[in-house]
Amino acid sequence: MQFSKRSYVLPASPIRKLEPYLEEALSRGVKVYPLHIGQPDVETPKGYFEALKAYNGKVLSYGRSQGELKLIDKIVEYYNNIKIPLERKDVLITNGGSEALHYAMLIVCDPGDEVIIPEPFYPSYAAFIASALGNIVPITTKAEDGFHLPAKDEIAKLITSRTKAILISNPGNPTGIVYSREELESLADIAIQNNLIIIADEVYREFVYMDSPYTSLGHIDRIRDRVVIVDSISKRYSACGARIGCLVSKNEEFMSLALKYCQSRGCPPLLEQLGAAALYDTPISYIRKVNKEYRERRDILFEGLKSIPGVICKQPDGAFYIMAKLPVLDAEKFVIWMLQDFALDDETISAAPGEGFYATPGLGKSEIRMSYALQKEDLKKAVRILAEALSVYPG
Ligand SMILES: Cc1ncc(COP(=O)(O)O)c(C=O)c1O
Structure with missing residues (x-):
């Protein structure tokens, strides 16, 4: 066969x-x-398990395809606190950051389209892009340069008529890179000049060990509608087994396409979303x-x-x-x-x-x-x- x-x-x-x-x-x-x-x-903070135990419904029913409002509201509040203003419609709950990445690649790529990614990268990116029949165009980074990005001109040389998106992990798995504001601004310039979307995988946002402040791509206002943030509770709250993540974007077209994928899988797991909502109350x-x-x-x-x-x-x-x-x-x-x-x-x-x-x-x-x-x-x-x-x- x-x-x-x-x-x-x-x-x-x-x-x-x-x-x-x-x-x-x-x-x-x-x-x-x-x-x-x-x-x-x-x-994992105890609040997660307490929320599960407190569930007293008689039927474990389907929920909203977008995700439970209780969790979405917590995520909106979390983002507002880190100065990325969101509304409910800007968040879709997914089965971990993994499903968010998978949907993002399916939305971005037609067969043969290209996604620019700094390498070394998180290997599941290759699997998600391959399943969307896209191709990776790598920006090779090296330990000698601290895994930082090359100059903007070097990255711009990689753009072809098939380039659809730039995908970064920030902080980076596997390198531990935390991109500077200047690097992110360069990516923003490239995205604007070439009409690209940037997928920002920020599942390690809380794991930054520098004294200087962390910049999210969501902080760069001029690309507000060109950024899709992939997020997850897996690492933030040590809750990998809950399988709760989300897609965050101000790009309405992207989100309406993503919703169709979310609808096709029904909904994210209900109890885990309630547990996740409680996690967002974990003290700083x-x-x-x-x-x-x-x-x-x-x-x-x-x-x-x-x-x-x-x-x-x-x-x-x-x-x-x-x-x-x-x-x-x-x-x-x-x-x-x-x-x-x-x-x-x-x-x-x-x-x-x-x-x-x-x-x-x-x-x-x-x-x-x-x-x-x-x-x-x-x-x-x-x-x-x-x-x-x-x-x-x-x-
Ligand atoms: C960079 C990166 N993105 C996304 C994920 C997926 O996380 P999850 O699906 O558990 O939310 C991982 C998991 O290790 C990761 O390292």
């Missing part, structure tokens, strides 16, 4: 594809520190505490990696990942070897091989992405394990 070509070309997730090796290592009794995935271990002290914790974890992992001979990386300013270049030719083989053949005191680590974070063939082969969503002591052990593994790796 032959299925759709797009399904065959859909890339496997580099974050999850080595999990069978991880499971096999666990079954041998080896402890594996899971640095491959961005699963926060911080407790929770966010501050989590931010401080992650900043300390970042320092531990970054300082640890810097001390390993041959490892090259840049201190991330946001999110909770480090993209590191290792002194190996093939990082995927190295990670598999760490899971299959290596252990230090019956412990090893998993990491995501870098190649799947790039669209340019051959890039990222020596790189891995590591998440620091783990306890500090575990991160210290993980660094020790990596250093030892690199020193004895036969590959």
Whole structure:
């Protein structure tokens, strides 16, 4: 039987594809520190579970395709507080930021259309664009330049008659980049000059470790109707399993098209939306505490990696990942070897091989992405394990 070509070309997730090796290592009794995935271990605020318990409806019915007003109002209030004025109609609730990204790509791309993305990028972008039959046009960024964007002229050279959108993750997964106001203004100029939409994936907005203020693309007034923000409670409130995110945009045409996709899937999960609405009442002290914790974890992992001979990386300013270049030719083989053949005191680590974070063939082969969503002591052990593994790796 032959299925759709797009399904065959859909890339496997580099974050999850080595999990069978991880499971096999666990079954041998080896402890594996899971640095491959961005699963926060911080407790989800209790308000979420209390809202679920308080539900006393007798029928778990369908809800609005746009999402529950109770949650939408909380999101509008949250955005107004961060100086991005919204109305109810500017928000559509989705099954995680993932569904929001998927719909955005389906709306943006006809077959063969192009989306410009700084690479390395979050690998699901490639899957969503492939399923929309679009193509990625990468802006290659490097650790040496702090993963910052090249000059505006360089980016403008990538524009063709098929270019439809620019997609950025800010703060960035996997690089930890936080784009400056100037960089975002340059993207705004390019978008205006070429009639493009900008998809701003800002699911890590609260995870910024710099003292200077964070700029959202939603803060740039002159592109108010050219920006679609992808958001989620997964990281903000450590609620990945709730699967609640949203699309935010002032572009009425985009939102009316997005609503048709939302209608076709019925509605987002009801109870989880009630839980999510309660999460938006979480005191700001929770966010501050989590931010401080992650900043300390970042320092531990970054300082640890810097001390390993041959490892090259840049201190991330946001999110909770480090993209590191290792002194190996093939990082995927190295990670598999760490899971299959290596252990230090019956412990090893998993990491995501870098190649799947790039669209340019051959890039990222020596790189891995590591998440620091783990306890500090575990991160210290993980660094020790990596250093030892690199020193004895036969590959
Ligand atoms: C950059 C980025 N965007 C979007 C998502 C999707 O998040 P979710 O679907 O859990 O809301 C993730 C998840 O890791 C991510 O790293």
